Amino acid sequence: MSVAGITVALVQAVVVLVGSPLLLGIMRQVRARLEGRAGAGVLQPWRDLRKLMRKQPLTPRGTTEVFRMAPLVLMATTLAVVAVVPFVTTAAVPAAGADLFVVVALLTLGAVALALAGLDTGTAFGGMGASREITILALVEPTLLVGVLALSVPVGSTDLGDIVTSTLRDPGRVITPAHVLAAVALGLAVVAETGRLPVDNPSTHLELTMVHEAMVLEYAGPDLALVELASAMRLTVFLGLWATLFAPWGIAGTTGPGAVALGVAVFAVKVTALGAGLAGAEVFLAKLRLFRTPELLAGSFVLALLAVVASFFFG
Amino acid sequence: MNAVGAGLGVALLLALAAAVAAPLAPRTARPAVAGAGTALCGAAAVLAGVAALAGQRLTVELPGVLPLTGLTITVDALGGLFLAVVGAVAVATGIYAIGYGGPDGRGVQAALPLFVASMLLVPVAGNVGGFLLCWELMALTSLLLVAAEHRRRDEVASAARWYAVMTHVGFVAILIGLVVLAGHAVDDSFPALRSAGAQLEPATAGLVFVLTLVGFASKAGIVPLHAWLPRAHPEAPSHVSALMSAAMVTLGVYGIVRVGFDLLGGGTPWWWVLVLLLGAVSAVYGILQAAIATDLKALLACSTTENMGIVLVGVGAAGMFAGAGNLLLAGLALTAALLHVGNHSAFKTLLFLAAGSVLHATGTRDLDALGGLRAGMPVTTAAFGLGALSASALPLGAAFVSEWLLLQALVHGLAVGGVATAIVMPLAVATVALTAGLAVAAFVKAFGVGFLARPRSAAAARAHESPPTMLAGMAVAGVACAALALAPALVLPAVGRVGGALFGAADPLAAGLLVVRLQGFTGSLSPLLVAGAVLVGTAAVALGARLLAARSRDRTAVRLWDCGAGPLSARMEYTATSFAQPLQRVFDDVVRPEQDVDVTHHRESQYLVDAVRYRLRVPDRLEHGLYRPVLTAVAAWGRLGARLATGSIHLYLGYGFVAVCGLMVLLVAIR
Numbered sequence: 010m011s012v013a014g015i016t017v018a019l020v021q022a023v024v025v026l027v028g029s030p031l032l033l034g035i036m037r038q039v040r041a042r043l044e045g046r047a048g049a050g051v052l053q054p055w056r057d058l059r060k061l062m063r064k065q066p067l068t069p070r071g072t073t074e075v076f077r078m079a080p081l082v083l084m085a086t087t088l089a090v091v092a093v094v095p096f097v098t099t100a101a102v103p104a105a106g107a108d109l110f111v112v113v114a115l116l117t118l119g120a121v122a123l124a125l126a127g128l129d130t131g132t133a134f135g136g137m138g139a140s141r142e143i144t145i146l147a148l149v150e151p152t153l154l155v156g157v158l159a160l161s162v163p164v165g166s167t168d169l170g171d172i173v174t175s176t177l178r179d180p181g182r183v184i185t186p187a188h189v190l191a192a193v194a195l196g197l198a199v200v201a202e203t204g205r206l207p208v209d210n211p212s213t214h215l216e217l218t219m220v221h222e223a224m225v226l227e228y229a230g231p232d233l234a235l236v237e238l239a240s241a242m243r244l245t246v247f248l249g250l251w252a253t254l255f256a257p258w259g260i261a262g263t264t265g266p267g268a269v270a271l272g273v274a275v276f277a278v279k280v281t282a283l284g285a286g287l288a289g290a291e292v293f294l295a296k297l298r299l300f301r302t303p304e305l306l307a308g309s310f311v312l313a314l315l316a317v318v319a320s321f322f323f324g
Numbered sequence: 325m326n327a328v329g330a331g332l333g334v335a336l337l338l339a340l341a342a343a344v345a346a347p348l349a350p351r352t353a354r355p356a357v358a359g360a361g362t363a364l365c366g367a368a369a370v371l372a373g374v375a376a377l378a379g380q381r382l383t384v385e386l387p388g389v390l391p392l393t394g395l396t397i398t399v400d401a402l403g404g405l406f407l408a409v410v411g412a413v414a415v416a417t418g419i420y421a422i423g424y425g426g427p428d429g430r431g432v433q434a435a436l437p438l439f440v441a442s443m444l445l446v447p448v449a450g451n452v453g454g455f456l457l458c459w460e461l462m463a464l465t466s467l468l469l470v471a472a473e474h475r476r477r478d479e480v481a482s483a484a485r486w487y488a489v490m491t492h493v494g495f496v497a498i499l500i501g502l503v504v505l506a507g508h509a510v511d512d513s514f515p516a517l518r519s520a521g522a523q524l525e526p527a528t529a530g531l532v533f534v535l536t537l538v539g540f541a542s543k544a545g546i547v548p549l550h551a552w553l554p555r556a557h558p559e560a561p562s563h564v565s566a567l568m569s570a571a572m573v574t575l576g577v578y579g580i581v582r583v584g585f586d587l588l589g590g591g592t593p594w595w596w597v598l599v600l601l602l603g604a605v606s607a608v609y610g611i612l613q614a615a616i617a618t619d620l621k622a623l624l625a626c627s628t629t630e631n632m633g634i635v636l637v638g639v640g641a642a643g644m645f646a647g648a649g650n651l652l653l654a655g656l657a658l659t660a661a662l663l664h665v666g667n668h669s670a671f672k673t674l675l676f677l678a679a680g681s682v683l684h685a686t687g688t689r690d691l692d693a694l695g696g697l698r699a700g701m702p703v704t705t706a707a708f709g710l711g712a713l714s715a716s717a718l719p720l721g722a723a724f725v726s727e728w729l730l731l732q733a734l735v736h737g738l739a740v741g742g743v744a745t746a747i748v749m750p751l752a753v754a755t756v757a758l759t760a761g762l763a764v765a766a767f768v769k770a771f772g773v774g775f776l777a778r779p780r781s782a783a784a785a786r787a788h789e790s791p792p793t794m795l796a797g798m799a800v801a802g803v804a805c806a807a808l809a810l811a812p813a814l815v816l817p818a819v820g821r822v823g824g825a826l827f828g829a830a831d832p833l834a835a836g837l838l839v840v841r842l843q844g845f846t847g848s849l850s851p852l853l854v855a856g857a858v859l860v861g862t863a864a865v866a867l868g869a870r871l872l873a874a875r876s877r878d879r880t881a882v883r884l885w886d887c888g889a890g891p892l893s894a895r896m897e898y899t900a901t902s903f904a905q906p907l908q909r910v911f912d913d914v915v916r917p918e919q920d921v922d923v924t925h926h927r928e929s930q931y932l933v934d935a936v937r938y939r940l941r942v943p944d945r946l947e948h949g950l951y952r953p954v955l956t957a958v959a960a961w962g963r964l965g966a967r968l969a970t971g972s973i974h975l976y977l978g979y980g981f982v983a984v985c986g987l988m989v990l991l992v993a994i995r
Contacts, residue, residue, distance in 0.1 A: 067880055108848070128776055131776075143768050146765070234869075
């Protein structure tokens with residue numbers, strides 16, 4: 010990895026770290042306005058994080074290292090993904106590591122760490138959240154990997170840099186049936202992975218419906234701040250990945266300061282637009298029953314499979 | 325004599341010496357003698373295997389060992405790979421067995437080194453007679469070990485019966501297949517079989533392949549011949565489970581590769597489509613059973629079915645690519661499969677040994693009664709955690725590397741063989757993906773419910789750490805897991821050469837210590853860098869969080885959120901059953917759980933409930949559907965036969981007389 014590569018990775022990390030709570034703020038604000046509320050303002054997630062960071066760290070009795078390490082691992086895996094994905098420029102992708110399978114698996118590793126922490130508490134809520142999260146995770150995995158397959162077949166590589174570069178070179182590919190189907194399938198997978206409606210309601214604390222929130226119920230203070238921040242970053246990363254794969258325009262081809270600055274700006278615009286769109290759609294959606302979710306995921310899997318077939322026969 | 329011969333000879337001599345010495349030793353010293361002998365034998369075998377992988381060859385003919393055919397020992401690279409795998413598993417389990425105790429009867433202790441020796445002989449046997457002898461010896465010694473505790477528990481006898489029948493059905497299938505093949509060759513040596521296999525008619529070759537596939541698949545625990553695995557593995561002593569699941573089962577894969585690619589020369593594409601489909605079904609079905617299992621060792625046994633399924637997906641894909649003419653890709657797929665064999669052996673040894681320690685400490689395998697083992701058994705908990713990470717195809721784990729290679733082969737193979745691969749490959753990718761997802765669920769359950777949280781029973785609360793030799797055995801397996809996960813380059817060039825050599829193709833990948841790069845395709849992976857990034861990231865985040873949380877840095881222990889209603893009891897915890905309930909419900913149509921709800925009403929009024937009893941059983945549905953009719957038919961046949969056997973000698977003499985007369989008449993009629 011060159012100096013430019015490390016610089017770009019750091020820039021991406023800082024942008025996602027600083028920007029993801031803002032994205033969350035924007036999404037909540039959009040929702041609030043659409044529902045006729047004033048909203049707490051775009052900066053509210055950052056204020057919450059500051060408040061939590063100042064509190065005393067607490068450890069529930071009977072929990073092990075797994076509980077204390079999970080937020081760190083969640084954060085670290087997300088940061089590792091942010092460092093290698095070409096959000097801003099394709100010129101600084103490391104030679105090994107920006108593989109789509111690796112990226113997907115790293116994000117899964119973070120979720121698994123948090124699920125283990127949920128089980129580690131030994132409370133009914135923790136176990137329930139972990140069980141539900143892992144069930145959804147297991148069912149999303151086929152969609153994700155088959156979607157990756159559909160995208161990588163025309164390129165002949167699962168490397169993110171190669172996929173993005175080849176889409177930039179041949180923009181017509183974005184409207185091929187394979188690409189459109191894969192976009193819808195992976196879009197649903199992103200919604201499920203990030204715990205948004207209709208799979209999970211991020212603003213609920215009702216035991217019948219909680220998934221993610223139940224799992225992290227025992228966290229408090231700085232640990233909770235880390236979990237919240239990492240979850241916001243995961244949302245940004247998933248939306249960013251989707252944008253990078255299906256709308257790669259604006260991603261720079263060099264590592265010059267101007268190109269990187271433009272890339273950062275375009276990335277922010279894309280992710281904000283996607284986030285606002287998602288938040289707007291959520292106003293009109295109700296949460297699916299947990300046992301209806303597999304139907305949604307099976308649908309997305311079929312779309313991903315169709316995308317592969319389409320990429321073979323029409324691509 | 326070269327290093328291969330020396331290593332193999334020393335290994336076999338050590339095993340024999342241990343088998344003789346263990347029964348003679350005093351009762352308390354028997355496990356130590358047998359275990360140490362097994363471990364040393366394994367170490368010598370590893371050396372022999374490594375030498376064979378490095379390019380040394382060995383051919384020894386021992387005509388006097390077996391009447392008619394003799395025994396030929398031929399060590400090539402493929403045999404060397406399995407020699408090394410079996411030897412490495414034997415090292416870890418041998419050390420572990422020293423302290424495990426368990427049944428200390430003479431026969432059982434002598435059977436352990438003999439079992440390892442016969443497993444070492446299977447991949448190096450160079451003729452049909454010798455191969456079948458070693459195969460049967462392996463089945464018999466392992467059967468003795470499975471049945472070791474039959475006096476203590478009734479289930480052991482039943483498990484041993486299942487295993488005996490299944491393994492012998494498989495043996496008969498292999499026997500017929502190889503004899504049909506040998507019938508077309510000049511003698512029963514593998515080189516003769518090779519030249520005969522090349523000229524065989526497709527129909528005969530197909531018959532040979534299918535027969536041997538049935539036999540080898542039954543050994544590898546492939547659906548629908550997997551029924552013995554979830555029975556025999558849990559009931560055997562844990563180090564024997566490890567040997568069976570991590571070493572013996574992989575020899576089924578060896579058999580398929582040896583017969584299919586080597587002796588029969590690759591055959592026709594439908595063979596490999598069949599292998600791939602069997603593998604895919606086994607992978608998903610096995611891991612689904614693991615995800616809803618509540619018996620820790622049964623979970624691991626089902627996961628063995630899953631992993632062998634993944635290996636067969638790779639083997640099948642390799643056969644399809646070779647049939648389509650893309651030898652490089654075939655080499656890559658086979659390399660992925662063989663690497664997965666090695667990875668599976670490493671983590672399954674570790675997991676079974678850790679499960680054995682849990683059984684040793686708590687006396688139970690039931691996940692619903694475990695939990696909270698972190699406090700009493702920190703090393704075992706760490707070992708199982710490492711094994712679970714390695715098994716669940718997540719980065720930093722060993723299986724991730726091999727499954728990544730397999731996925732790369734499948735991705736690049738989509739366009740290789742026309743419509744057939746275009747339909748099969750996406751399904752194979754989906755299978756691997758679903759398997760990976762469910763494996764995560766199964767191992768999060770096993771580790772999270774079994775080891776973390778609070779104890780769910782008094783036995784789990786009293787758990788204590790195992791003796792040092794058992795920990796040392798786990799440490800050997802753990803180091804192997806970590807090495808395979810972080811630096812697959814240590815073994816990948818050798819494995820790649822085996823894969824490439826079978827197809828006469830170049831090495832499918834270039835493995836540097838840092839980066840594994842595919843040859844001829846774009847694709848690279850750096851397990852060490854990924855691990856480094858995650859570890860550095862974790863450290864950086866920990867540091868950053870500590871700096872930012874300026875005030876009151878000391879952690880305070882507080883009570884769990886209990887809604888203010890007093891301390892939570894263990895009965896309020898999520899159990900393995902409840903953890904798996906959503907998955908079980910999602911796959912309701914596949915697993916068909918049996919649920920009974922008994923509501924006992926109050927005597928005074930039926931509107932008042934006195935007690936509710938809920939019972940859930942998840943029977944193996946395939947077993948239910950396939951084996952039950954066969955068993956019923958056999959039993960009916962037996963009852964029919966019993967009617968003829970009344971116990972009267974006169975009647976039996978009469979049967980004999982009638983039979984002889986009938987035979988005479990028949991002879992007269994056809995002559």
